[in-house]
Amino acid sequence: MRAFFAACLLLAAPAFAQEGPSFDCSKAQSDAEQLICQDADLARLDRLVTARYVAALDVVEGLDTGAERAKQSLRAEQRGWIKGRDECWKADDLRTCIADSYLRREGELVARWMLEEPAGIAFWACGGNPANEVATYFYATELPSVRFERGDSVDTGSLVPTGSGSRYEASFGRSIWIKGDNAIYRDPDPDGSEWDCVLASNG
Template identity: 35%
Template sequence: MIFSHRMLQASAGLTMLVVAIHTSAQEGPSFKCTCVKPGSMEDLICKSPELATQDRDLAAAYNGALKKAGNRANTLKAEQRGWIKGRDECWKSDNKQACIQDAYRQRMVELQAGYGLVPATGPVTFECAQDGTLSATFFQTEPASMMATYKGEQSLMLIDQSASGARYQGRNGSFWEHQGEARVTWGYGAKEMTCKKHN
């Protein structure tokens, strides 16, 4: 069979179109953009390659967490629905893109650290004198994070810039370790504790 030059060009164009559609599908978020409301936060995600990538990555982490959740699966699903509602509140922000990026970054760390999806170091025990014992597990998330356990409660903290040592900041607490000694605050307005690494 003899193909004309024009037929070959048409064939090549069709192949490129198919590749482009396939690539476009891979580059989109984990949800269907044809079903989103114009002007919504999902619409913004669909229009931003960076946000779409974050959404795909988070969806993969969420599925990984579901596989490891066991009897916590229903709780995880409820938390994820709540997180999506929180993410969509970014419409109130002056910088919606940055707000959504931060929401994805925080949630990714929560899933990776909370369900052991990335390498970790620990737990490491710190003796806080009369204040008791604190346990810390450090995760290779981005940004780096740690899960601290103190008096039966857990707190996820993200690494913060520090002149020396490693400083982590959580919602209502902080952890700053330098040369085997940690300064810890636990709870809003709580006094600072000095804790030493248990060898």
């Protein structure tokens, strides 16, 4: 009988491990890590983001040029993100802060490194000038995300609540607020330029 129960525990061990986060909970130190170890959904989000991060590293390692520098940058970025996640102890709602951090990070990794096929692509002509083009690639991540391309710049953003249309916010004030075939695009330049845009084409 003991052998039977031992066998059952061995069979169940992978399932238990699968429910936990990607890190060793016996070494959890921050309030964020301790809560993640106690919360099955946060643990799932941790595994999801870790898988996305590993996939991004694979993409970086396959770059023809600048792979090592890009890998170092991605690793530093991930360390910075973890540090930011652990700062959630300052938030009024620790769990919501942690979950939001994971959701945004998944979107950033998928959109920046194009880890999936985009759910949609739109090209916008802004400021009445067809040459002033903004390309947006939309991804069906758990929190919908977008990849911005304008000239040589690339940025990523996440869907935020709004009363109408769809609004995505990125870094340093960049955003796009889409209402049908029209959008308001805000650039992160020092002046915070904002343009009315019209849909030029769909990908």
